[in-house]
Amino acid sequence: MNSLNKIKTSLFLTTVFFAFINSYSQVHDTGLENITSKSLMQTVQTLCSSEFDGRLPGSEGYNKAAQFAADKFYELGLWHAGDEQYFHYLNVEYNKIESPAIFKTIVDGDMANGVIGKDFVLRGFTGSNSFTLPVVFCGYGISRPDIGYDDYAGVNVKNKVVMVFKQNPKWKNDDKDWGTNYPREKSLVAKKHGAKGILFVSLPNDEKPQPLIGSVMHGEGEQPVDFPQLHISLDAANKLLSKTGFSISDCQAKIDEKKKPLSMNLTTKAQIEVHASYEKNARTMNVVAMINGKDEKLQEEYVVIGAHLDHVGSQAGLLFPGANDNASGSAAVLEIAEAFIKGGIEPKRSVIFVLFASEEQGLNGSKHFVESWKKGYDKIIAMINLDSIGYGDSIQVGNGKSSPDLWNLARRIDKEKFNLVVEDTWNGGGADLTPLYEKDIPGLYFVSKYSYEHLHLPTDTPETLNPELLESIVELAYLTARDVADGNYSKEITIK
Ligand SMILES: [Zn+2]
Numbered sequence: 340m341n342s343l344n345k346i347k348t349s350l351f352l353t354t355v356f357f358a359f360i361n362s363y364s365q366v367h368d369t370g371l372e373n374i375t376s377k378s379l380m381q382t383v384q385t386l387c388s389s390e391f392d393g394r395l396p397g398s399e400g401y402n403k404a405a406q407f408a409a410d411k412f413y414e415l416g417l418w419h420a421g422d423e424q425y426f427h428y429l430n431v432e433y434n435k436i437e438s439p440a441i442f443k444t445i446v447d448g449d450m451a452n453g454v455i456g457k458d459f460v461l462r463g464f465t466g467s468n469s470f471t472l473p474v475v476f477c478g479y480g481i482s483r484p485d486i487g488y489d490d491y492a493g494v495n496v497k498n499k500v501v502m503v504f505k506q507n508p509k510w511k512n513d514d515k516d517w518g519t520n521y522p523r524e525k526s527l528v529a530k531k532h533g534a535k536g537i538l539f540v541s542l543p544n545d546e547k548p549q550p551l552i553g554s555v556m557h558g559e560g561e562q563p564v565d566f567p568q569l570h571i572s573l574d575a576a577n578k579l580l581s582k583t584g585f586s587i588s589d590c591q592a593k594i595d596e597k598k599k600p601l602s603m604n605l606t607t608k609a610q611i612e613v614h615a616s617y618e619k620n621a622r623t624m625n626v627v628a629m630i631n632g633k634d635e636k637l638q639e640e641y642v643v644i645g646a647h648l649d650h651v652g653s654q655a656g657l658l659f660p661g662a663n664d665n666a667s668g669s670a671a672v673l674e675i676a677e678a679f680i681k682g683g684i685e686p687k688r689s690v691i692f693v694l695f696a697s698e699e700q701g702l703n704g705s706k707h708f709v710e711s712w713k714k715g716y717d718k719i720i721a722m723i724n725l726d727s728i729g730y731g732d733s734i735q736v737g738n739g740k741s742s743p744d745l746w747n748l749a750r751r752i753d754k755e756k757f758n759l760v761v762e763d764t765w766n767g768g769g770a771d772l773t774p775l776y777e778k779d780i781p782g783l784y785f786v787s788k789y790s791y792e793h794l795h796l797p798t799d800t801p802e803t804l805n806p807e808l809l810e811s812i813v814e815l816a817y818l819t820a821r822d823v824a825d826g827n828y829s830k831e832i833t834i835k
Contacts, residue, residue: 370682370821374674374814376806382670383729383801383809386648387660394661395463395555395652396697396704397433397621404648404669408626408694411673415680417628420691426624429707431697432562433621434464434555440655441612442569444578445471450610451578456551456797458575461613461654462522462539462568463555463700469612472535474579474605477501478594479508479517480525482532486515494602497533500609502579504591505539505549505570510598521558526568536567536611540576543588544595548573552795553651553659555700567613579607614655623649625704626694630679634687634826641714642824643691643722643780644816645705646672647698647771651795662801663790667729669694671785671813678817686824688720695771698726705771709778716775720830721745722782723820724772727790728812729804737784738772739764744831745781749819756818757811761788766834779833785816 385391385407392400409425421427440461442453453459478490480503490503507520518524522539529537541549551570576587583603585593594601626648632638646668650661660666676692678684695704709716721742728734734753739746746764753760768776769784776782787808793799822828 368682370678370684370817371814373678373681374810374817376810379670379674379809379813380801380804380806382673383662383666383804386666386669387662387801389658393652393659394648394650396431396623396649396700397618398435398652401623401649401696405624405626408648408669408673412626412628412676412692415676417630417676417692420627420629421625425626425628427627427708428622428624429696429703430620431623431700431703432464433618435616436461436465436654437614438655439612441610442571443610444575445608445610446578446581453575455655456657457572459569459571460551460553460657462557462570463553463651464523464557464562465568465613465615466562466564466566467613467615468536468565468567470535471608471610472498472500473608474538475499475501475602476580476590476605477503477602478600479504480528481507481517482528486512488512488600490600490602491532492600494604496529499534500536500538500611501529501534502538502540502576504542506542508595510595512598519558521556522568523557523560523562526563526566527560530563530566538609539568539570540573540587542591543573544591550796553654554795555651562617562619564617567611569611579605579609582606623696625696625708628676628692630686630690632687632689633685637687637826638689639718640688640720641691641718642688642720642820643693644672644675644820645693645695645722645771646725647704648694649696649699651699657797659795659797660800662799662804663730664727664794664799667727667804667809668725671725671728671816674813675817675820684821686821687826688824690820690824698771702771702774706774709774716778716780719775719780721823721828722772722775722780723816724770724782724784725816726770726784726786728785728787729809730792731787731789732805732808733761733788734759734812734815735761735763735786735788737765737769737786738767738776738782740766741768741776741834742781742783742831743834745783745828748822748828749783749815752818753815757815759811776833781831781833783819785812787812
């Protein structure tokens, strides 16, 4: 090899080397440059505003949020892929909780006013009523004589309010399963025994007892529309127990130790007033847009970039803004769509952008999407799910154990550009990825590590987010999706 060739070869290798290391850090990558913390945070702010009212499916606020997303897709010139324009409709249960919401404890005639958000919250599927009634403590609120355990044996709860643990025991009775512990199911058990309302208490002896969260997970059964369901603080529970000499923590300890009920009629009372209006079939919608792939063959294959738009709404004026969960992921989907368009990206495969409804109520929007995707779910090559990506300081990419090729692709991009992804991952999908995982669709679940400090609390506000981290996760998800859409990934077998 002469010296000129040597120079040529070394120039060539240098070029290849720099082309390789620069593949994700080109000076001008208009798509990437379009992703900024500023515009992401602007979208998060908008989605968290009181106008959108916590984005509960079925509500006016959710519809406005869906329209906001559809308008954005329209402005970008994306194809609509819903039943009607960008909207992909489904029906869900909906419960609107209005003011006033009253909870007072009465001990020896002394009344203490409960403050919503501090002393109590309402369950998403609370019923309505107004009364002042004695309270009965009923342990775990389980009535299973069939397996030899009944918290309702030996107490009379008729025309009273029961106070029960929200969760089920961590131990088993004769090695038998307790079944589910959803609030509506425990409420129906209490109602069957004659109670008029229910007060849920988090397990006090957990390392970190569950705070008073907004939640619309409710379980099976007919909605008891006249039956208030509250989640009260440990302090409020202790007030109601104050004449017994036991604290709520003592009660749990005694039941867990003996594995026997410790139910008791209390001399204290609760005053409750709740106004809710329930709809069994309220119409809501996913918002779906698409870029058609430019490769004649590969355009029949789809890459889905999705996030849930919904959150848990508001109750009697208490707003759950859901900034991290999941205004952050929703903003990401809109921002990535914009990056594809503004970056002039013409992917080989088709790309679907979807904002799901009703994740919080049990993945209803993503289930409906995968079941009714007209082109067939087997044509979906991969899904990128973005859920709670703005709080904390590092990135976790989930489902890597089920889709290792995809995971390695994202990891490689991360190593070259961000170095923010933590080592641990999981298998089995997770949240809106689960219905797709169950159809053997490979996928990644982007989430910020330790994301859940403010989970379902009124404090999940835009101010708590880390805008730089949010921007990096969105860029990483964008680059990963772009690579998959460009054909640099073949559908792998999902490892179950
Ligand atoms: Zn959530």
